[in-house]
Amino acid sequence: MLSASLAGLSPHPGLAGQAAGARPAPAFTVISPQARTPLPASQAGDQLMVALDDLAPLFGLTVREDGIGGGLTVTAANGKRVLLTPGQPLASADGRLVSLPAAPVRDGRRWLVPIEFLSRAIAPVAGTPIEVRRGSRLVLVGDVRVPRVEVRQQEAGGVIRLTLTVAPRAGHQVTHEGNRLLLRFDATALDPALPAVTPGPLLQGIRLGDTPATLAVDLGPRFGSYRASAATRDANSEVIVELVPSFTDQAIPVPPPSPPAAEPLVNLAPPRPSVRTVVIDAGHGGDEQGASGPSGALEKEVALAVARRLRAVLEGRLGLRVLMTRDADKAVSLDERAALANTNKADLFISLHANASLRPATRGAQVYFLSAGQGGEASRAALAGGALPTLGGGSRDVELILWDLAQVRHLDESAAFAAILEEELRGRIAVNERPVLQAPFRVLAAANMPAVVVETGYLTNTEDERLLKSAGHQDQIVQALLQSVIRFREVRERGVAATPTGVSAPNPSRPPR
Ligand SMILES: [Zn+2]
Numbered sequence: 193m194l195s196a197s198l199a200g201l202s203p204h205p206g207l208a209g210q211a212a213g214a215r216p217a218p219a220f221t222v223i224s225p226q227a228r229t230p231l232p233a234s235q236a237g238d239q240l241m242v243a244l245d246d247l248a249p250l251f252g253l254t255v256r257e258d259g260i261g262g263g264l265t266v267t268a269a270n271g272k273r274v275l276l277t278p279g280q281p282l283a284s285a286d287g288r289l290v291s292l293p294a295a296p297v298r299d300g301r302r303w304l305v306p307i308e309f310l311s312r313a314i315a316p317v318a319g320t321p322i323e324v325r326r327g328s329r330l331v332l333v334g335d336v337r338v339p340r341v342e343v344r345q346q347e348a349g350g351v352i353r354l355t356l357t358v359a360p361r362a363g364h365q366v367t368h369e370g371n372r373l374l375l376r377f378d379a380t381a382l383d384p385a386l387p388a389v390t391p392g393p394l395l396q397g398i399r400l401g402d403t404p405a406t407l408a409v410d411l412g413p414r415f416g417s418y419r420a421s422a423a424t425r426d427a428n429s430e431v432i433v434e435l436v437p438s439f440t441d442q443a444i445p446v447p448p449p450s451p452p453a454a455e456p457l458v459n460l461a462p463p464r465p466s467v468r469t470v471v472i473d474a475g476h477g478g479d480e481q482g483a484s485g486p487s488g489a490l491e492k493e494v495a496l497a498v499a500r501r502l503r504a505v506l507e508g509r510l511g512l513r514v515l516m517t518r519d520a521d522k523a524v525s526l527d528e529r530a531a532l533a534n535t536n537k538a539d540l541f542i543s544l545h546a547n548a549s550l551r552p553a554t555r556g557a558q559v560y561f562l563s564a565g566q567g568g569e570a571s572r573a574a575l576a577g578g579a580l581p582t583l584g585g586g587s588r589d590v591e592l593i594l595w596d597l598a599q600v601r602h603l604d605e606s607a608a609f610a611a612i613l614e615e616e617l618r619g620r621i622a623v624n625e626r627p628v629l630q631a632p633f634r635v636l637a638a639a640n641m642p643a644v645v646v647e648t649g650y651l652t653n654t655e656d657e658r659l660l661k662s663a664g665h666q667d668q669i670v671q672a673l674l675q676s677v678i679r680f681r682e683v684r685e686r687g688v689a690a691t692p693t694g695v696s697a698p699n700p701s702r703p704p705r
Contacts, residue, residue, distance in 0.1 A: 214241060214299055220307065220324075222250055223381050224333040228404075231331060234304060239294040240326060241304035251314055251333075255303070264296065264303060272317040276305070285313040307331070328383045336380040337362060341407065343398055345387045349535025352395050352435040354409065361429035362405075366420040373409040373418055373433065374401055381405055394435050414438060419519060423507050434515070467681040469513040470506055471533035473543040473635065474499035475645075478523030483548035485657030491546040492521065494660045498544050498648060501670045509674060510681075530638035534598070540609065540680065541643035542673065543635055546660055547650045555653035556624030557669070559613050560645040561606035562599045562637055563630035598640035605642035605684075612679050613644065616672035621665065622649065622656070642680075646673070 217235040220242070221228055229250060234241045244255045244266065252269040264276040275284040281292045290312045296305045307324050310331060315322040323332040332338050342357045356375070358364070363378035382405050389397045393414035401408040416438030422431045474495040476482035482491030499516060506512045515536055517529040533541045547558065599606070614627045636643045648669050649656035659665040 214297070214304060218329055220329045220331050222331040222333060223336050223338055225336055225380065228381065233307065233329075234299070236294070236297060236304065240307045241294070241297070242307055242309075243299065243302045243304055244296075245302055247305075247310070247314070251310075251318060253314070257303075266313075268314070268317045270317075270319070274313045274317055276303075278303075283309065283313040286317045288316065290316075325383060328385075330381075330383055337378075338381045338383050339377065339379050340383045340385065341377070342385040343387055343407075345389065345395075345398075348537075350394075350437050351536065354398070354433045354435070356407075356431040356433070357425075357428055358431060359428040361424060361427060364422070364429075364431055366418070366431075366433060368418065371396075371411045371415075373411065373435075375407040375409070375431070375433070376401075376403070377405045377407075379405040382407065394437055409433065409435075411435070419516060421503065421507055421514060423511055425511075432513075465539065465684045467512065467539045467677060467684060469515065469536055469538045470540045470542065470677065471515045471517060471529075471536065471538040472499045472502055472506075473517040473529050473533075473541065474519075475543060475545040477518050477521055480523050483546055483651045485651035485660075486552075486654060487657055489546075489651055489657045489661050491548075491651060494546045494648065494651070494666075495544040496521070498666050498669055501666055502542070502544075502673055505670055505674050506677065510677065512677075526635045527638060529635050530598075530640075533643075534638070534640045538641050539684075540677065541636075541639045541641055543633075543643070543645040545645055545647050546656075547647040548652045549650050550652075552652055552654070554624070555650045555656045556622040556627070557617050557649050558624045558626065558647045559610040559617070559628050560631045560633060560636070560647065561610045561628075561643070562603060563632050599637050599643060602640070602642045605680075606636075606644055608683060609642050609676065609680050610644050612683075613646065613672065613676040616675045616679075617669070620668040620672050621659070624650075 214234045214236040217233045217240060220231040220233055222231050231242055231250065232246055234243075244253075244264070247253055248255055254267045256265045256267070257263075258265065262278050264278070266274040266276065268274075272286045274286075276296050278298065279295050281295045283290050283292055292306050292312060293308055294306045296303050298304075307326065311322045311324045320334050321332075324330075325332070328340070330338060337360075339362045340357075340359045342359075344355045344357075346353045346355070358377065365376045367374050367376070382400065384400060384407065386398050386407075389395060391397060391412070393412045395415075396410035396412050398407065398409050400406070414437045415435060417436045419434045419436065420431065422429055424430075474492070476492035476495060478492075480492065482495070484490050496518070500519070503514045503516060506514045515532060515538065517532055518524045529543070530541070610628045614623065617623050618627070631645075633645050636645060646669075649660050651657050651660065
């Protein structure tokens with residue numbers, strides 16, 4: 193028997209004299225918990241082949257050639273053996289016969305085996321899981337997590353949305369560092385499928401980051417902010433990162449209200465409206481604190497806390513696409529808030545606030561939808577003097593507008609949602625004696641979809657203030673909103689009109705859609 197450890201030979205003697213048809217192919221990368229190592233490969237026909245003497249140092253193998261029988265013996269560090277016979281697409285791995293997609297072939301002084309040799313023959317003798325991903329040229333050895341990350345890019349309304357499907361799911365963090373967003377995954381490495389990105393003002397490129405398991409999103413000069421969210425889908429997770437342009441050098445156009453659609457000549461049975469995208473608007477922010485309570489609770493903080501909890505349940509429980517008008521303590525103009533919802537074709541706009549009153553005893557939640565001018569004490573007060581006595585507490589967000597704006601087309605549905613929400617709030621938290629009201633809120637007027645303002649309680653009331661700061665109470669509000677979204681979605685999908693109660697009815701000339 194001729195014994196030679198082929199591992200001792202020059203690792204790359206060159207492919208001169210190689211087996212017929214074998215030609216160099218892109219290398220594999222072997223990923224283990226300890227290291228990433230390239231593994232040269234060749235292509236023979238439709239087989240991807242690797243050299244036994246390249247495998248030997250990586251996996252601690254000794255390779256011996258039987259000069260008489262022409263067989264090959266591959267011995268692992270634990271003494272277990274794999275026997276190969278040239279010309280036969282088979283191997284005996286520790287006494288068990290396994291099939292190979294191709295037979296070993298001689299290439300000069302080297303022997304080439306199909307890449308599947310690793311998972312089918314070496315893994316069982318080494319007692320280590322080995323996964324071969326031909327498409328992404330990876331060999332995963334041992335306890336490593338290398339999720340596939342497929343990135344899709346879409347653009348709508350100036351916002352670039354990156355949807356990452358992570359399989360199997362892995363935790364992640366998004367950080368903004370300089371002119372990049374870094375997505376760090378809780379994994380050994382990534383197996384990415386990235387879109388070809390044409391460098392633009394918002395997004396310059398997407399690539400693997402400099403550190404393991406990191407994707408880098410290179411940002412352009414128009415980048416303003418980002419929003420990230422995640423949802424679990426079976427064994428996978430979906431991460432959505434939206435790049436929002438800065439609006440410092442140009443105003444966001446607020447789309448004018450579209451005229452009512454003409455009756456189509458042929459009814460092509462368009463899909464029923466549903467609720468797929470929800471915009472959550474945390475009121476106020478930054479220097480604009482909104483109302484405040486005797487113990488110092490700030491409306492802007494209560495609103496953002498409830499908004500974040502609501503986003504989590506709408507995404508996690510209902511799988512909805514959720515956009516936040518702000519996810520930080522910063523000022524956002526009312527027009528920007530509505531414009532975000534309009535440009536993203538949101539199906540529902542929920543603006544979260546907390547109220548204030550000159551009477552400390554006044555308490556309880558209230559739901560507002562836009563007054564169309566023909567009713568409602570608030571709108572009459574607004575028309576008379578531009579002041580809203582129920583809202584008290586100084587400078588607030590109730591800029592008054594004319595009535596002929598986008599929201600008017602959606603008043604029926606806004607009223608329906610407000611009525612549902614009142615029912616859901618009742619029994620969970622204290623509701624004001626005037627639970628549903630109409631008011632000419634500017635943020636509602638410009639919203640081109642069903643929209644409400646939720647005053648979650650009165651911060652000027654000590655009990656409401658104490659409750660609004662508590663996580664348990666915030667969750668009750670979120671549960672009410674969650675159930676309301678579920679019911680509202682059913683109403684939309686079934687085309688059933690929900691009759692609002694307890695409010696001055698909006699103009700009934702347009703049937704609910
Ligand atoms: Zn407010």
